[in-house]
Amino acid sequence: MTAALRIGAGAGFADDRIEPALAMAEAGAVDYLVFECLAERTVAREVLARRADPDAGFNPHLRDRMEAVLPACVRHGIRIVSNMGGANPTAAAKATVETARMLGLGNLRCAAVTGDDVTDLVRVHPDLTVMETGAPIETILPQMVSANAYLGADAVLLGLRTGAEVVLTGRVADPSLFLAPAMHAFGWAPVDTGLLAQGTVMGHLLECAAQLTGGCFADPLRPEKYVPDMADIGNPIAEIGRDGALTLTKLPGTGGRLDRRTATEQLLYEVHDPAAYITPDCVLDLTGVDLLESGPDRVRVTGARARQAPDKLKVLVAHAQGYIGEGQVGYAGIGAVERARLAAEVVKERLRRRGFVYDEMRVDLIGCDSLHGGGSGPAAPYEVRLRIAGRTASRKAAQAVGFEVRAMHVNGPTGGGGGSVPIVRDVMAISSVLIPRALVRPQVTVMGGTP
Amino acid sequence: MTRVHDLAHARAGDKGNTSNIVVVAYDDRGWQRLERDLTVERVAAAFSVLGAGPVKRYGLPQLRALNFVIENALSGGVASSLSIDPHGKSLSALMLTIEMPENGETET
CATH class of the missing domain: 3.30.70 (Alpha-Beta Plaits)
Known part of the structure; x- marks a missing residue:
């Protein structure tokens, strides 16, 4: 059996710290570094930025992040996947290629994944029902700034298959950014729902980066919630096997902690019905998931199940x-x-x-x-x-x-x-x-x- | 007086105008009390001050975790909320202040 794929989290939100990603690139021995940087409102902000400047509209920290991590990523052959493309993945890819050149790293190959922008499509379907209100979308169309579909792992795979060292997307479901590298490495198919379940739960647990490893956790009144060296919380790493076996760990020598308690908080983060967490790749069922401490800062994740992907995509x-x-x-x-x-x-x-x-x-x-x-x-x-x-x-x-x-x-x-x-x-x-x-x-x- | 904070830890997340708060018991005894007494009604009462509700509850016993999904908890939603905490990140702390009935006491 081939060795497990190692995927590291580089960022958990648009303005996340850069040092943990650099440490991960240098010492994480990961195959992939994934930056999740798009909250619900972020794309709309980037659309406005792109209107003001056609070369803008992607994550404002992209150049700084790339400047920090690219030397180590190129040195170690680490591929980068991120939704930092925001409302302009092509411009983000261009900026990344420029950054690499400026750093003397040669002509980096960077893939821009687009197609999430469905503004024109929504405009010609005024009868679409707004999920929150049940009313037709028609009434808000005059004020519409952007409409972006949550793309899935299939879209990220398009980028990975080009052989690009860096794949930048716009709106993609957060777990899909992590699932796609595993599908790519192991040749998992969309019908392999058991494997997709493990890959999706991996992505869900890693997408907020330090929130899995001691961020958003400490409570000085409870010794059980002590977080060592919080000033240097290390980002998480997933080790996933061809058979879907999944272990979570974090960058050695860093602060923070990873155990059943931190992982349980993150497992249900932003989840509603644990039996039906809907992503573009599958409908994840967390009700059978167990989190087993298999060593210091190591948690084994078992029991994720899934049903086939929904035939509709959510659009913000x-x-x-x-x-x-x-x-x-x-x-x-x-x-x-x-x-x-x-x-x-x-x-x-x-x-x-x-x-x-x-x-x-x-x-x-x-x-x-x-x-x-x-x-x-x-x-x-x-x-x-x-x-x-x-x-x-x-x-x-x-x-x-x-x-x-x-x-x-x-x-x-x-x-x-x-x-x-x-x-x-x-x-x-x-x-x-x-x-x-x-x-x-x-x-x-x-x-x-x-x- | 026992509060949820004595038995469990919590984290809040946001989606639109809905907050979900996971509550995780420190041990089995705490889990039994939470499972029995941290009811939808008790949580809804605590969050009614924010005009929030309805509330749904899901359980993952193997992880000693409850997940509460609280609608209308975010002042209209992250985007348009006038709240100083539009994501409701601090609502996990409100959950932990809820007072629990003492052991054996019947549900109020």
């Missing part, structure tokens, strides 16, 4: 929904809460008198009720931070929120300090629709690699 439709404006200011000492509440009333009244209207406005007293609602925190803490946020169709109205909050420094109740720089951001709402798989055509373009 991003639509502009105006702006959110926000400001903060702090109060402390006697009557801190009363002064914060008075400030909030004054700000709201000034915004009203200036004629601004808001679809929704929210007043938080940070330290009392901002995270878990009224009554969850102390009624009269020594200090409190007032936060006001408003959502509105008007950018001007959004700007006014933070502006009026900051004016509390000199034009509000006594002792207001530390006013924040006003924040305004675009609101990109997300709706989901399902479209028949046959309508979506993944494609691959190879950049570089020629003499």
Whole structure:
């Protein structure tokens, strides 16, 4: 039997740390390094960036990441797979080839996987049903910024089969980025649901990188949740065999931990029904999964099952929904809460008198009720931070929120300090629709690699 | 007083306007209590302050884990939420504050 394939996680979100990926490339002895960098809203942001600049629209850290890891990856023959292509995989591939050249690594071969952009397709199907509301998509089409289907491992495989050292995609289901290398290495077919199940659970467990190995885990009040050397949490590595045997581990000599407890939290992360976790590759059933500690920082994963892939793909439709404006200011000492509440009333009244209207406005007293609602925190803490946020169709109205909050420094109740720089951001709402798989055509373009 | 924090650890995830929170017991005794007493009703009551619900519960006994799926927990969804924590990452900590009935006590 051939040795197990080793797949390392390079990133777990768009703005993830770069050092763990570099350490993985240098010392992980992995065959593949996979960067998962697309949250639900990220593609829409990248679409806006691409509109402003046709060579932009991919993960803003792509060049930095490539600069860090490419020398070691080229040296060790590690292939890179990532959805850092965002809304412009071709430009991302071009930038990667350029980076490699700049580093003196020669003419790197880089594959761009496209076809996830189904904006035109959605536009001509106004009858598609929005999953969240049950209403037709028609009403939000005028505000639509992007529509991207979750491609599966089959699309990533197109890139891997070109022989490219780096495969960059746009919207691809997170686990598929990890499953595809295993399918490619072992020749697994889409009908091998048992193998796809193990490969998919592997991807699901690794896609958030350090969240499997001690990130998002420590609780100083519970010794069971101690995380060693948290400043240097090592990223996880999967060892998967041709028969689907799966063991998780992490980069040796790093901080963090990997055991049944960290793995259980991640196994159900962002899962709804554990018997039906739907991906473009299969419908994963986690109900029989067991996590067995087989050594220090080693967990064996057994019992994943799956049913055949669904015949429809999920599409995220991003639509502009105006702006959110926000400001903060702090109060402390006697009557801190009363002064914060008075400030909030004054700000709201000034915004009203200036004629601004808001679809929704929210007043938080940070330290009392901002995270878990009224009554969850102390009624009269020594200090409190007032936060006001408003959502509105008007950018001007959004700007006014933070502006009026900051004016509390000199034009509000006594002792207001530390006013924040006003924040305004675009609101990109997300709706989901399902479209028949046959309508979506993944494609691959190879950049570089020629003499 | 026993709270979920005494028996279990938790992690929250987001999808649209729905939060899912996995609760994992530290040991078998904790699991038995969670399995029996950390009911959908008890969780829904704790999250009603956020206007959240309905709540569904799934169990994975071999891992001593419960998965709660809480709809409408994210102030309209990550994208358009005015919340300071639009992903609801901190909601795992709200789950851990829930008070549990003492052993043998009947469900309220």
